[in-house]
Amino acid sequence: MAMTEQLAAAGGTPAVPEGAHRRWPDVRQEDREAVLRVLDSGVLCGPNAPEITALQREWADYLGVEHCLALNSGTAALHCCCAAVGLEPGDEVIVPAFTFIASAMAVVHQGAVPVFCDVDPRTYNLDPARVEERITERTRALMPVHLHGLPADMDALLAIAERHGLAVIEDAAQAHGATYQARKTGTLADCAGFSLNATKNLAGGEGGLYVTDDPVGFEAARRLSVFGEDVPPTQPGQLRGYWSHAVGWNYRNQELSSALARSQLRRLDEYNATGQANAAILDDGLAGIRGVVPPHVPDGSTHVYHKYRVRLDPAELGFDGAPTELRDRVVQGLRAEGVEAVLWQVHPLPAYPAFRRRLAPWHAERAGEGLRPWDPQEFPAASRLLDVSLILGSETMPLFIQERPLMERYVEAFAKVLANLDQLLELPLQPVELVD
Numbered sequence: 305m306a307m308t309e310q311l312a313a314a315g316g317t318p319a320v321p322e323g324a325h326r327r328w329p330d331v332r333q334e335d336r337e338a339v340l341r342v343l344d345s346g347v348l349c350g351p352n353a354p355e356i357t358a359l360q361r362e363w364a365d366y367l368g369v370e371h372c373l374a375l376n377s378g379t380a381a382l383h384c385c386c387a388a389v390g391l392e393p394g395d396e397v398i399v400p401a402f403t404f405i406a407s408a409m410a411v412v413h414q415g416a417v418p419v420f421c422d423v424d425p426r427t428y429n430l431d432p433a434r435v436e437e438r439i440t441e442r443t444r445a446l447m448p449v450h451l452h453g454l455p456a457d458m459d460a461l462l463a464i465a466e467r468h469g470l471a472v473i474e475d476a477a478q479a480h481g482a483t484y485q486a487r488k489t490g491t492l493a494d495c496a497g498f499s500l501n502a503t504k505n506l507a508g509g510e511g512g513l514y515v516t517d518d519p520v521g522f523e524a525a526r527r528l529s530v531f532g533e534d535v536p537p538t539q540p541g542q543l544r545g546y547w548s549h550a551v552g553w554n555y556r557n558q559e560l561s562s563a564l565a566r567s568q569l570r571r572l573d574e575y576n577a578t579g580q581a582n583a584a585i586l587d588d589g590l591a592g593i594r595g596v597v598p599p600h601v602p603d604g605s606t607h608v609y610h611k612y613r614v615r616l617d618p619a620e621l622g623f624d625g626a627p628t629e630l631r632d633r634v635v636q637g638l639r640a641e642g643v644e645a646v647l648w649q650v651h652p653l654p655a656y657p658a659f660r661r662r663l664a665p666w667h668a669e670r671a672g673e674g675l676r677p678w679d680p681q682e683f684p685a686a687s688r689l690l691d692v693s694l695i696l697g698s699e700t701m702p703l704f705i706q707e708r709p710l711m712e713r714y715v716e717a718f719a720k721v722l723a724n725l726d727q728l729l730e731l732p733l734q735p736v737e738l739v740d
């Protein structure tokens with residue numbers, strides 16, 4: 305395939321025809337009817353309203369867990385996890401240096417401190433080999449993130465947690481239906497948080513799901529999510545107690561989002577299977593192209609491809625400039641070919657000013673007055689990964705909704721761009737837009 309061709313970025317014909325993509329979320333007639341039924345019912349909210357209650361039961365059954373709380377975001381679900389495992393102010397939680405910012409912010413919302421740990425460069429997930437060096441006498445929990453839809457290395461992480469008496473919280477916000485040794489993410493540790501944000505494989509507009517088998521943690525999470533009140537399932541006509549045991553938040557979901565999520569849940573396995581079939585086409589095709597490395601899926605895990613991230617190998621491509629320049633030029637070249645190539649989270653979390661400021665008074669001695677310096681070399685795998693990788697499929701046009709033939713065009717476009725890099729290098733470098 306390594307032939308000289310004019311790149312679309314240099315005026316050639318794009319490899320992907322216009323209009324070949326399908327958009328996400330995939331809203332069908334049954335989704336519209338589910339939402340309209342709620343509007344017609346006149347019941348739009350309430351901790352025990354019918355759609356919320358049904359979503360909680362259906363998601364718990366889908367996973368095979370005892371308890372589920374439908375909440376207004378994945379971040380709220382992760383905050384509930386932090387409260388449910390009993391985190392106190394100043395407690396430390398080990399969080400991957402590369403994840404979405406909300407994983408670490410949920411820890412801070414509980415007054416605890418995220419301690420960042422590097423990731424495995426092949427799986428992009430928390431690297432168990434680097435976790436123990438981050439453990440201190442204040443460490444109380446690990447928060448593995450099943451990033452992009454691939455389960456983290458749970459056996460190794462659970463063994464570390466057991467050795468040090470730590471709780472384990474799964475951030476499964478991107479991993480609905482992914483499995484680890486035949487068990488679904490969300491069932492692998494003490495508790496888990498999922499997101500129902502419209503970009504996720506299970507789309508409810510906005511929303512989140514907290515799950516656990518632990519009845520005590522569940523009660524704590526429920527109090528946190530409704531103003532510190534106890535809101536057990538009510539009988540018809542039974543009145544709310546209005547009695548707050550603790551300071552809580554208003555993290556409740558609402559009926560419209562829950563109804564949409566329930567309707568989408570019926571098709572979740574179908575979307576995940578589509579993502580897997582499309583990823584298999586890309587894996588096969590990209591494996592034959594020099595200079596690009598498809599995502600790695602360890603034996604015993606299934607990936608649900610919320611995102612499909614590939615790495616470039618600058619040395620193999622004979623590129624000796626800044627790796628980010630190569631990445632940005634390849635993204636531009638692919639986009640000109642009609643590929644949905646995007647960047648997402650281009651910095652490791654410890655680089656963000658939010659985490660380099662004084663987090664809380666009890667850490668003043670660590671943080672000083674201004675921003676703490678940030679050294680990418682402290683997290684070499686996460687830093688390198690983000691400099692050399694890009695995502696195929698965007699949040700509005702992800703892999704798990706596309707037709708199979710489009711993936712063949714993606715492979716052709718990739719081969720064309722990498723075989724004609726010299727043309728790209730002559731073009732002016734445009735800043736690449738980041739996707740939320």
Ligand SMILES: Cc1ncc(COP(=O)(O)O)c(C=O)c1O
Pocket residue numbers: 377378379380403404406407449451475477478498499500501511512
């Ligand atoms: C890994 C990860 N954790 C947490 C979240 C937070 O979910 P939400 O946006 O629903 O609050 C997200 C969602 O973007 C995520 O991708």
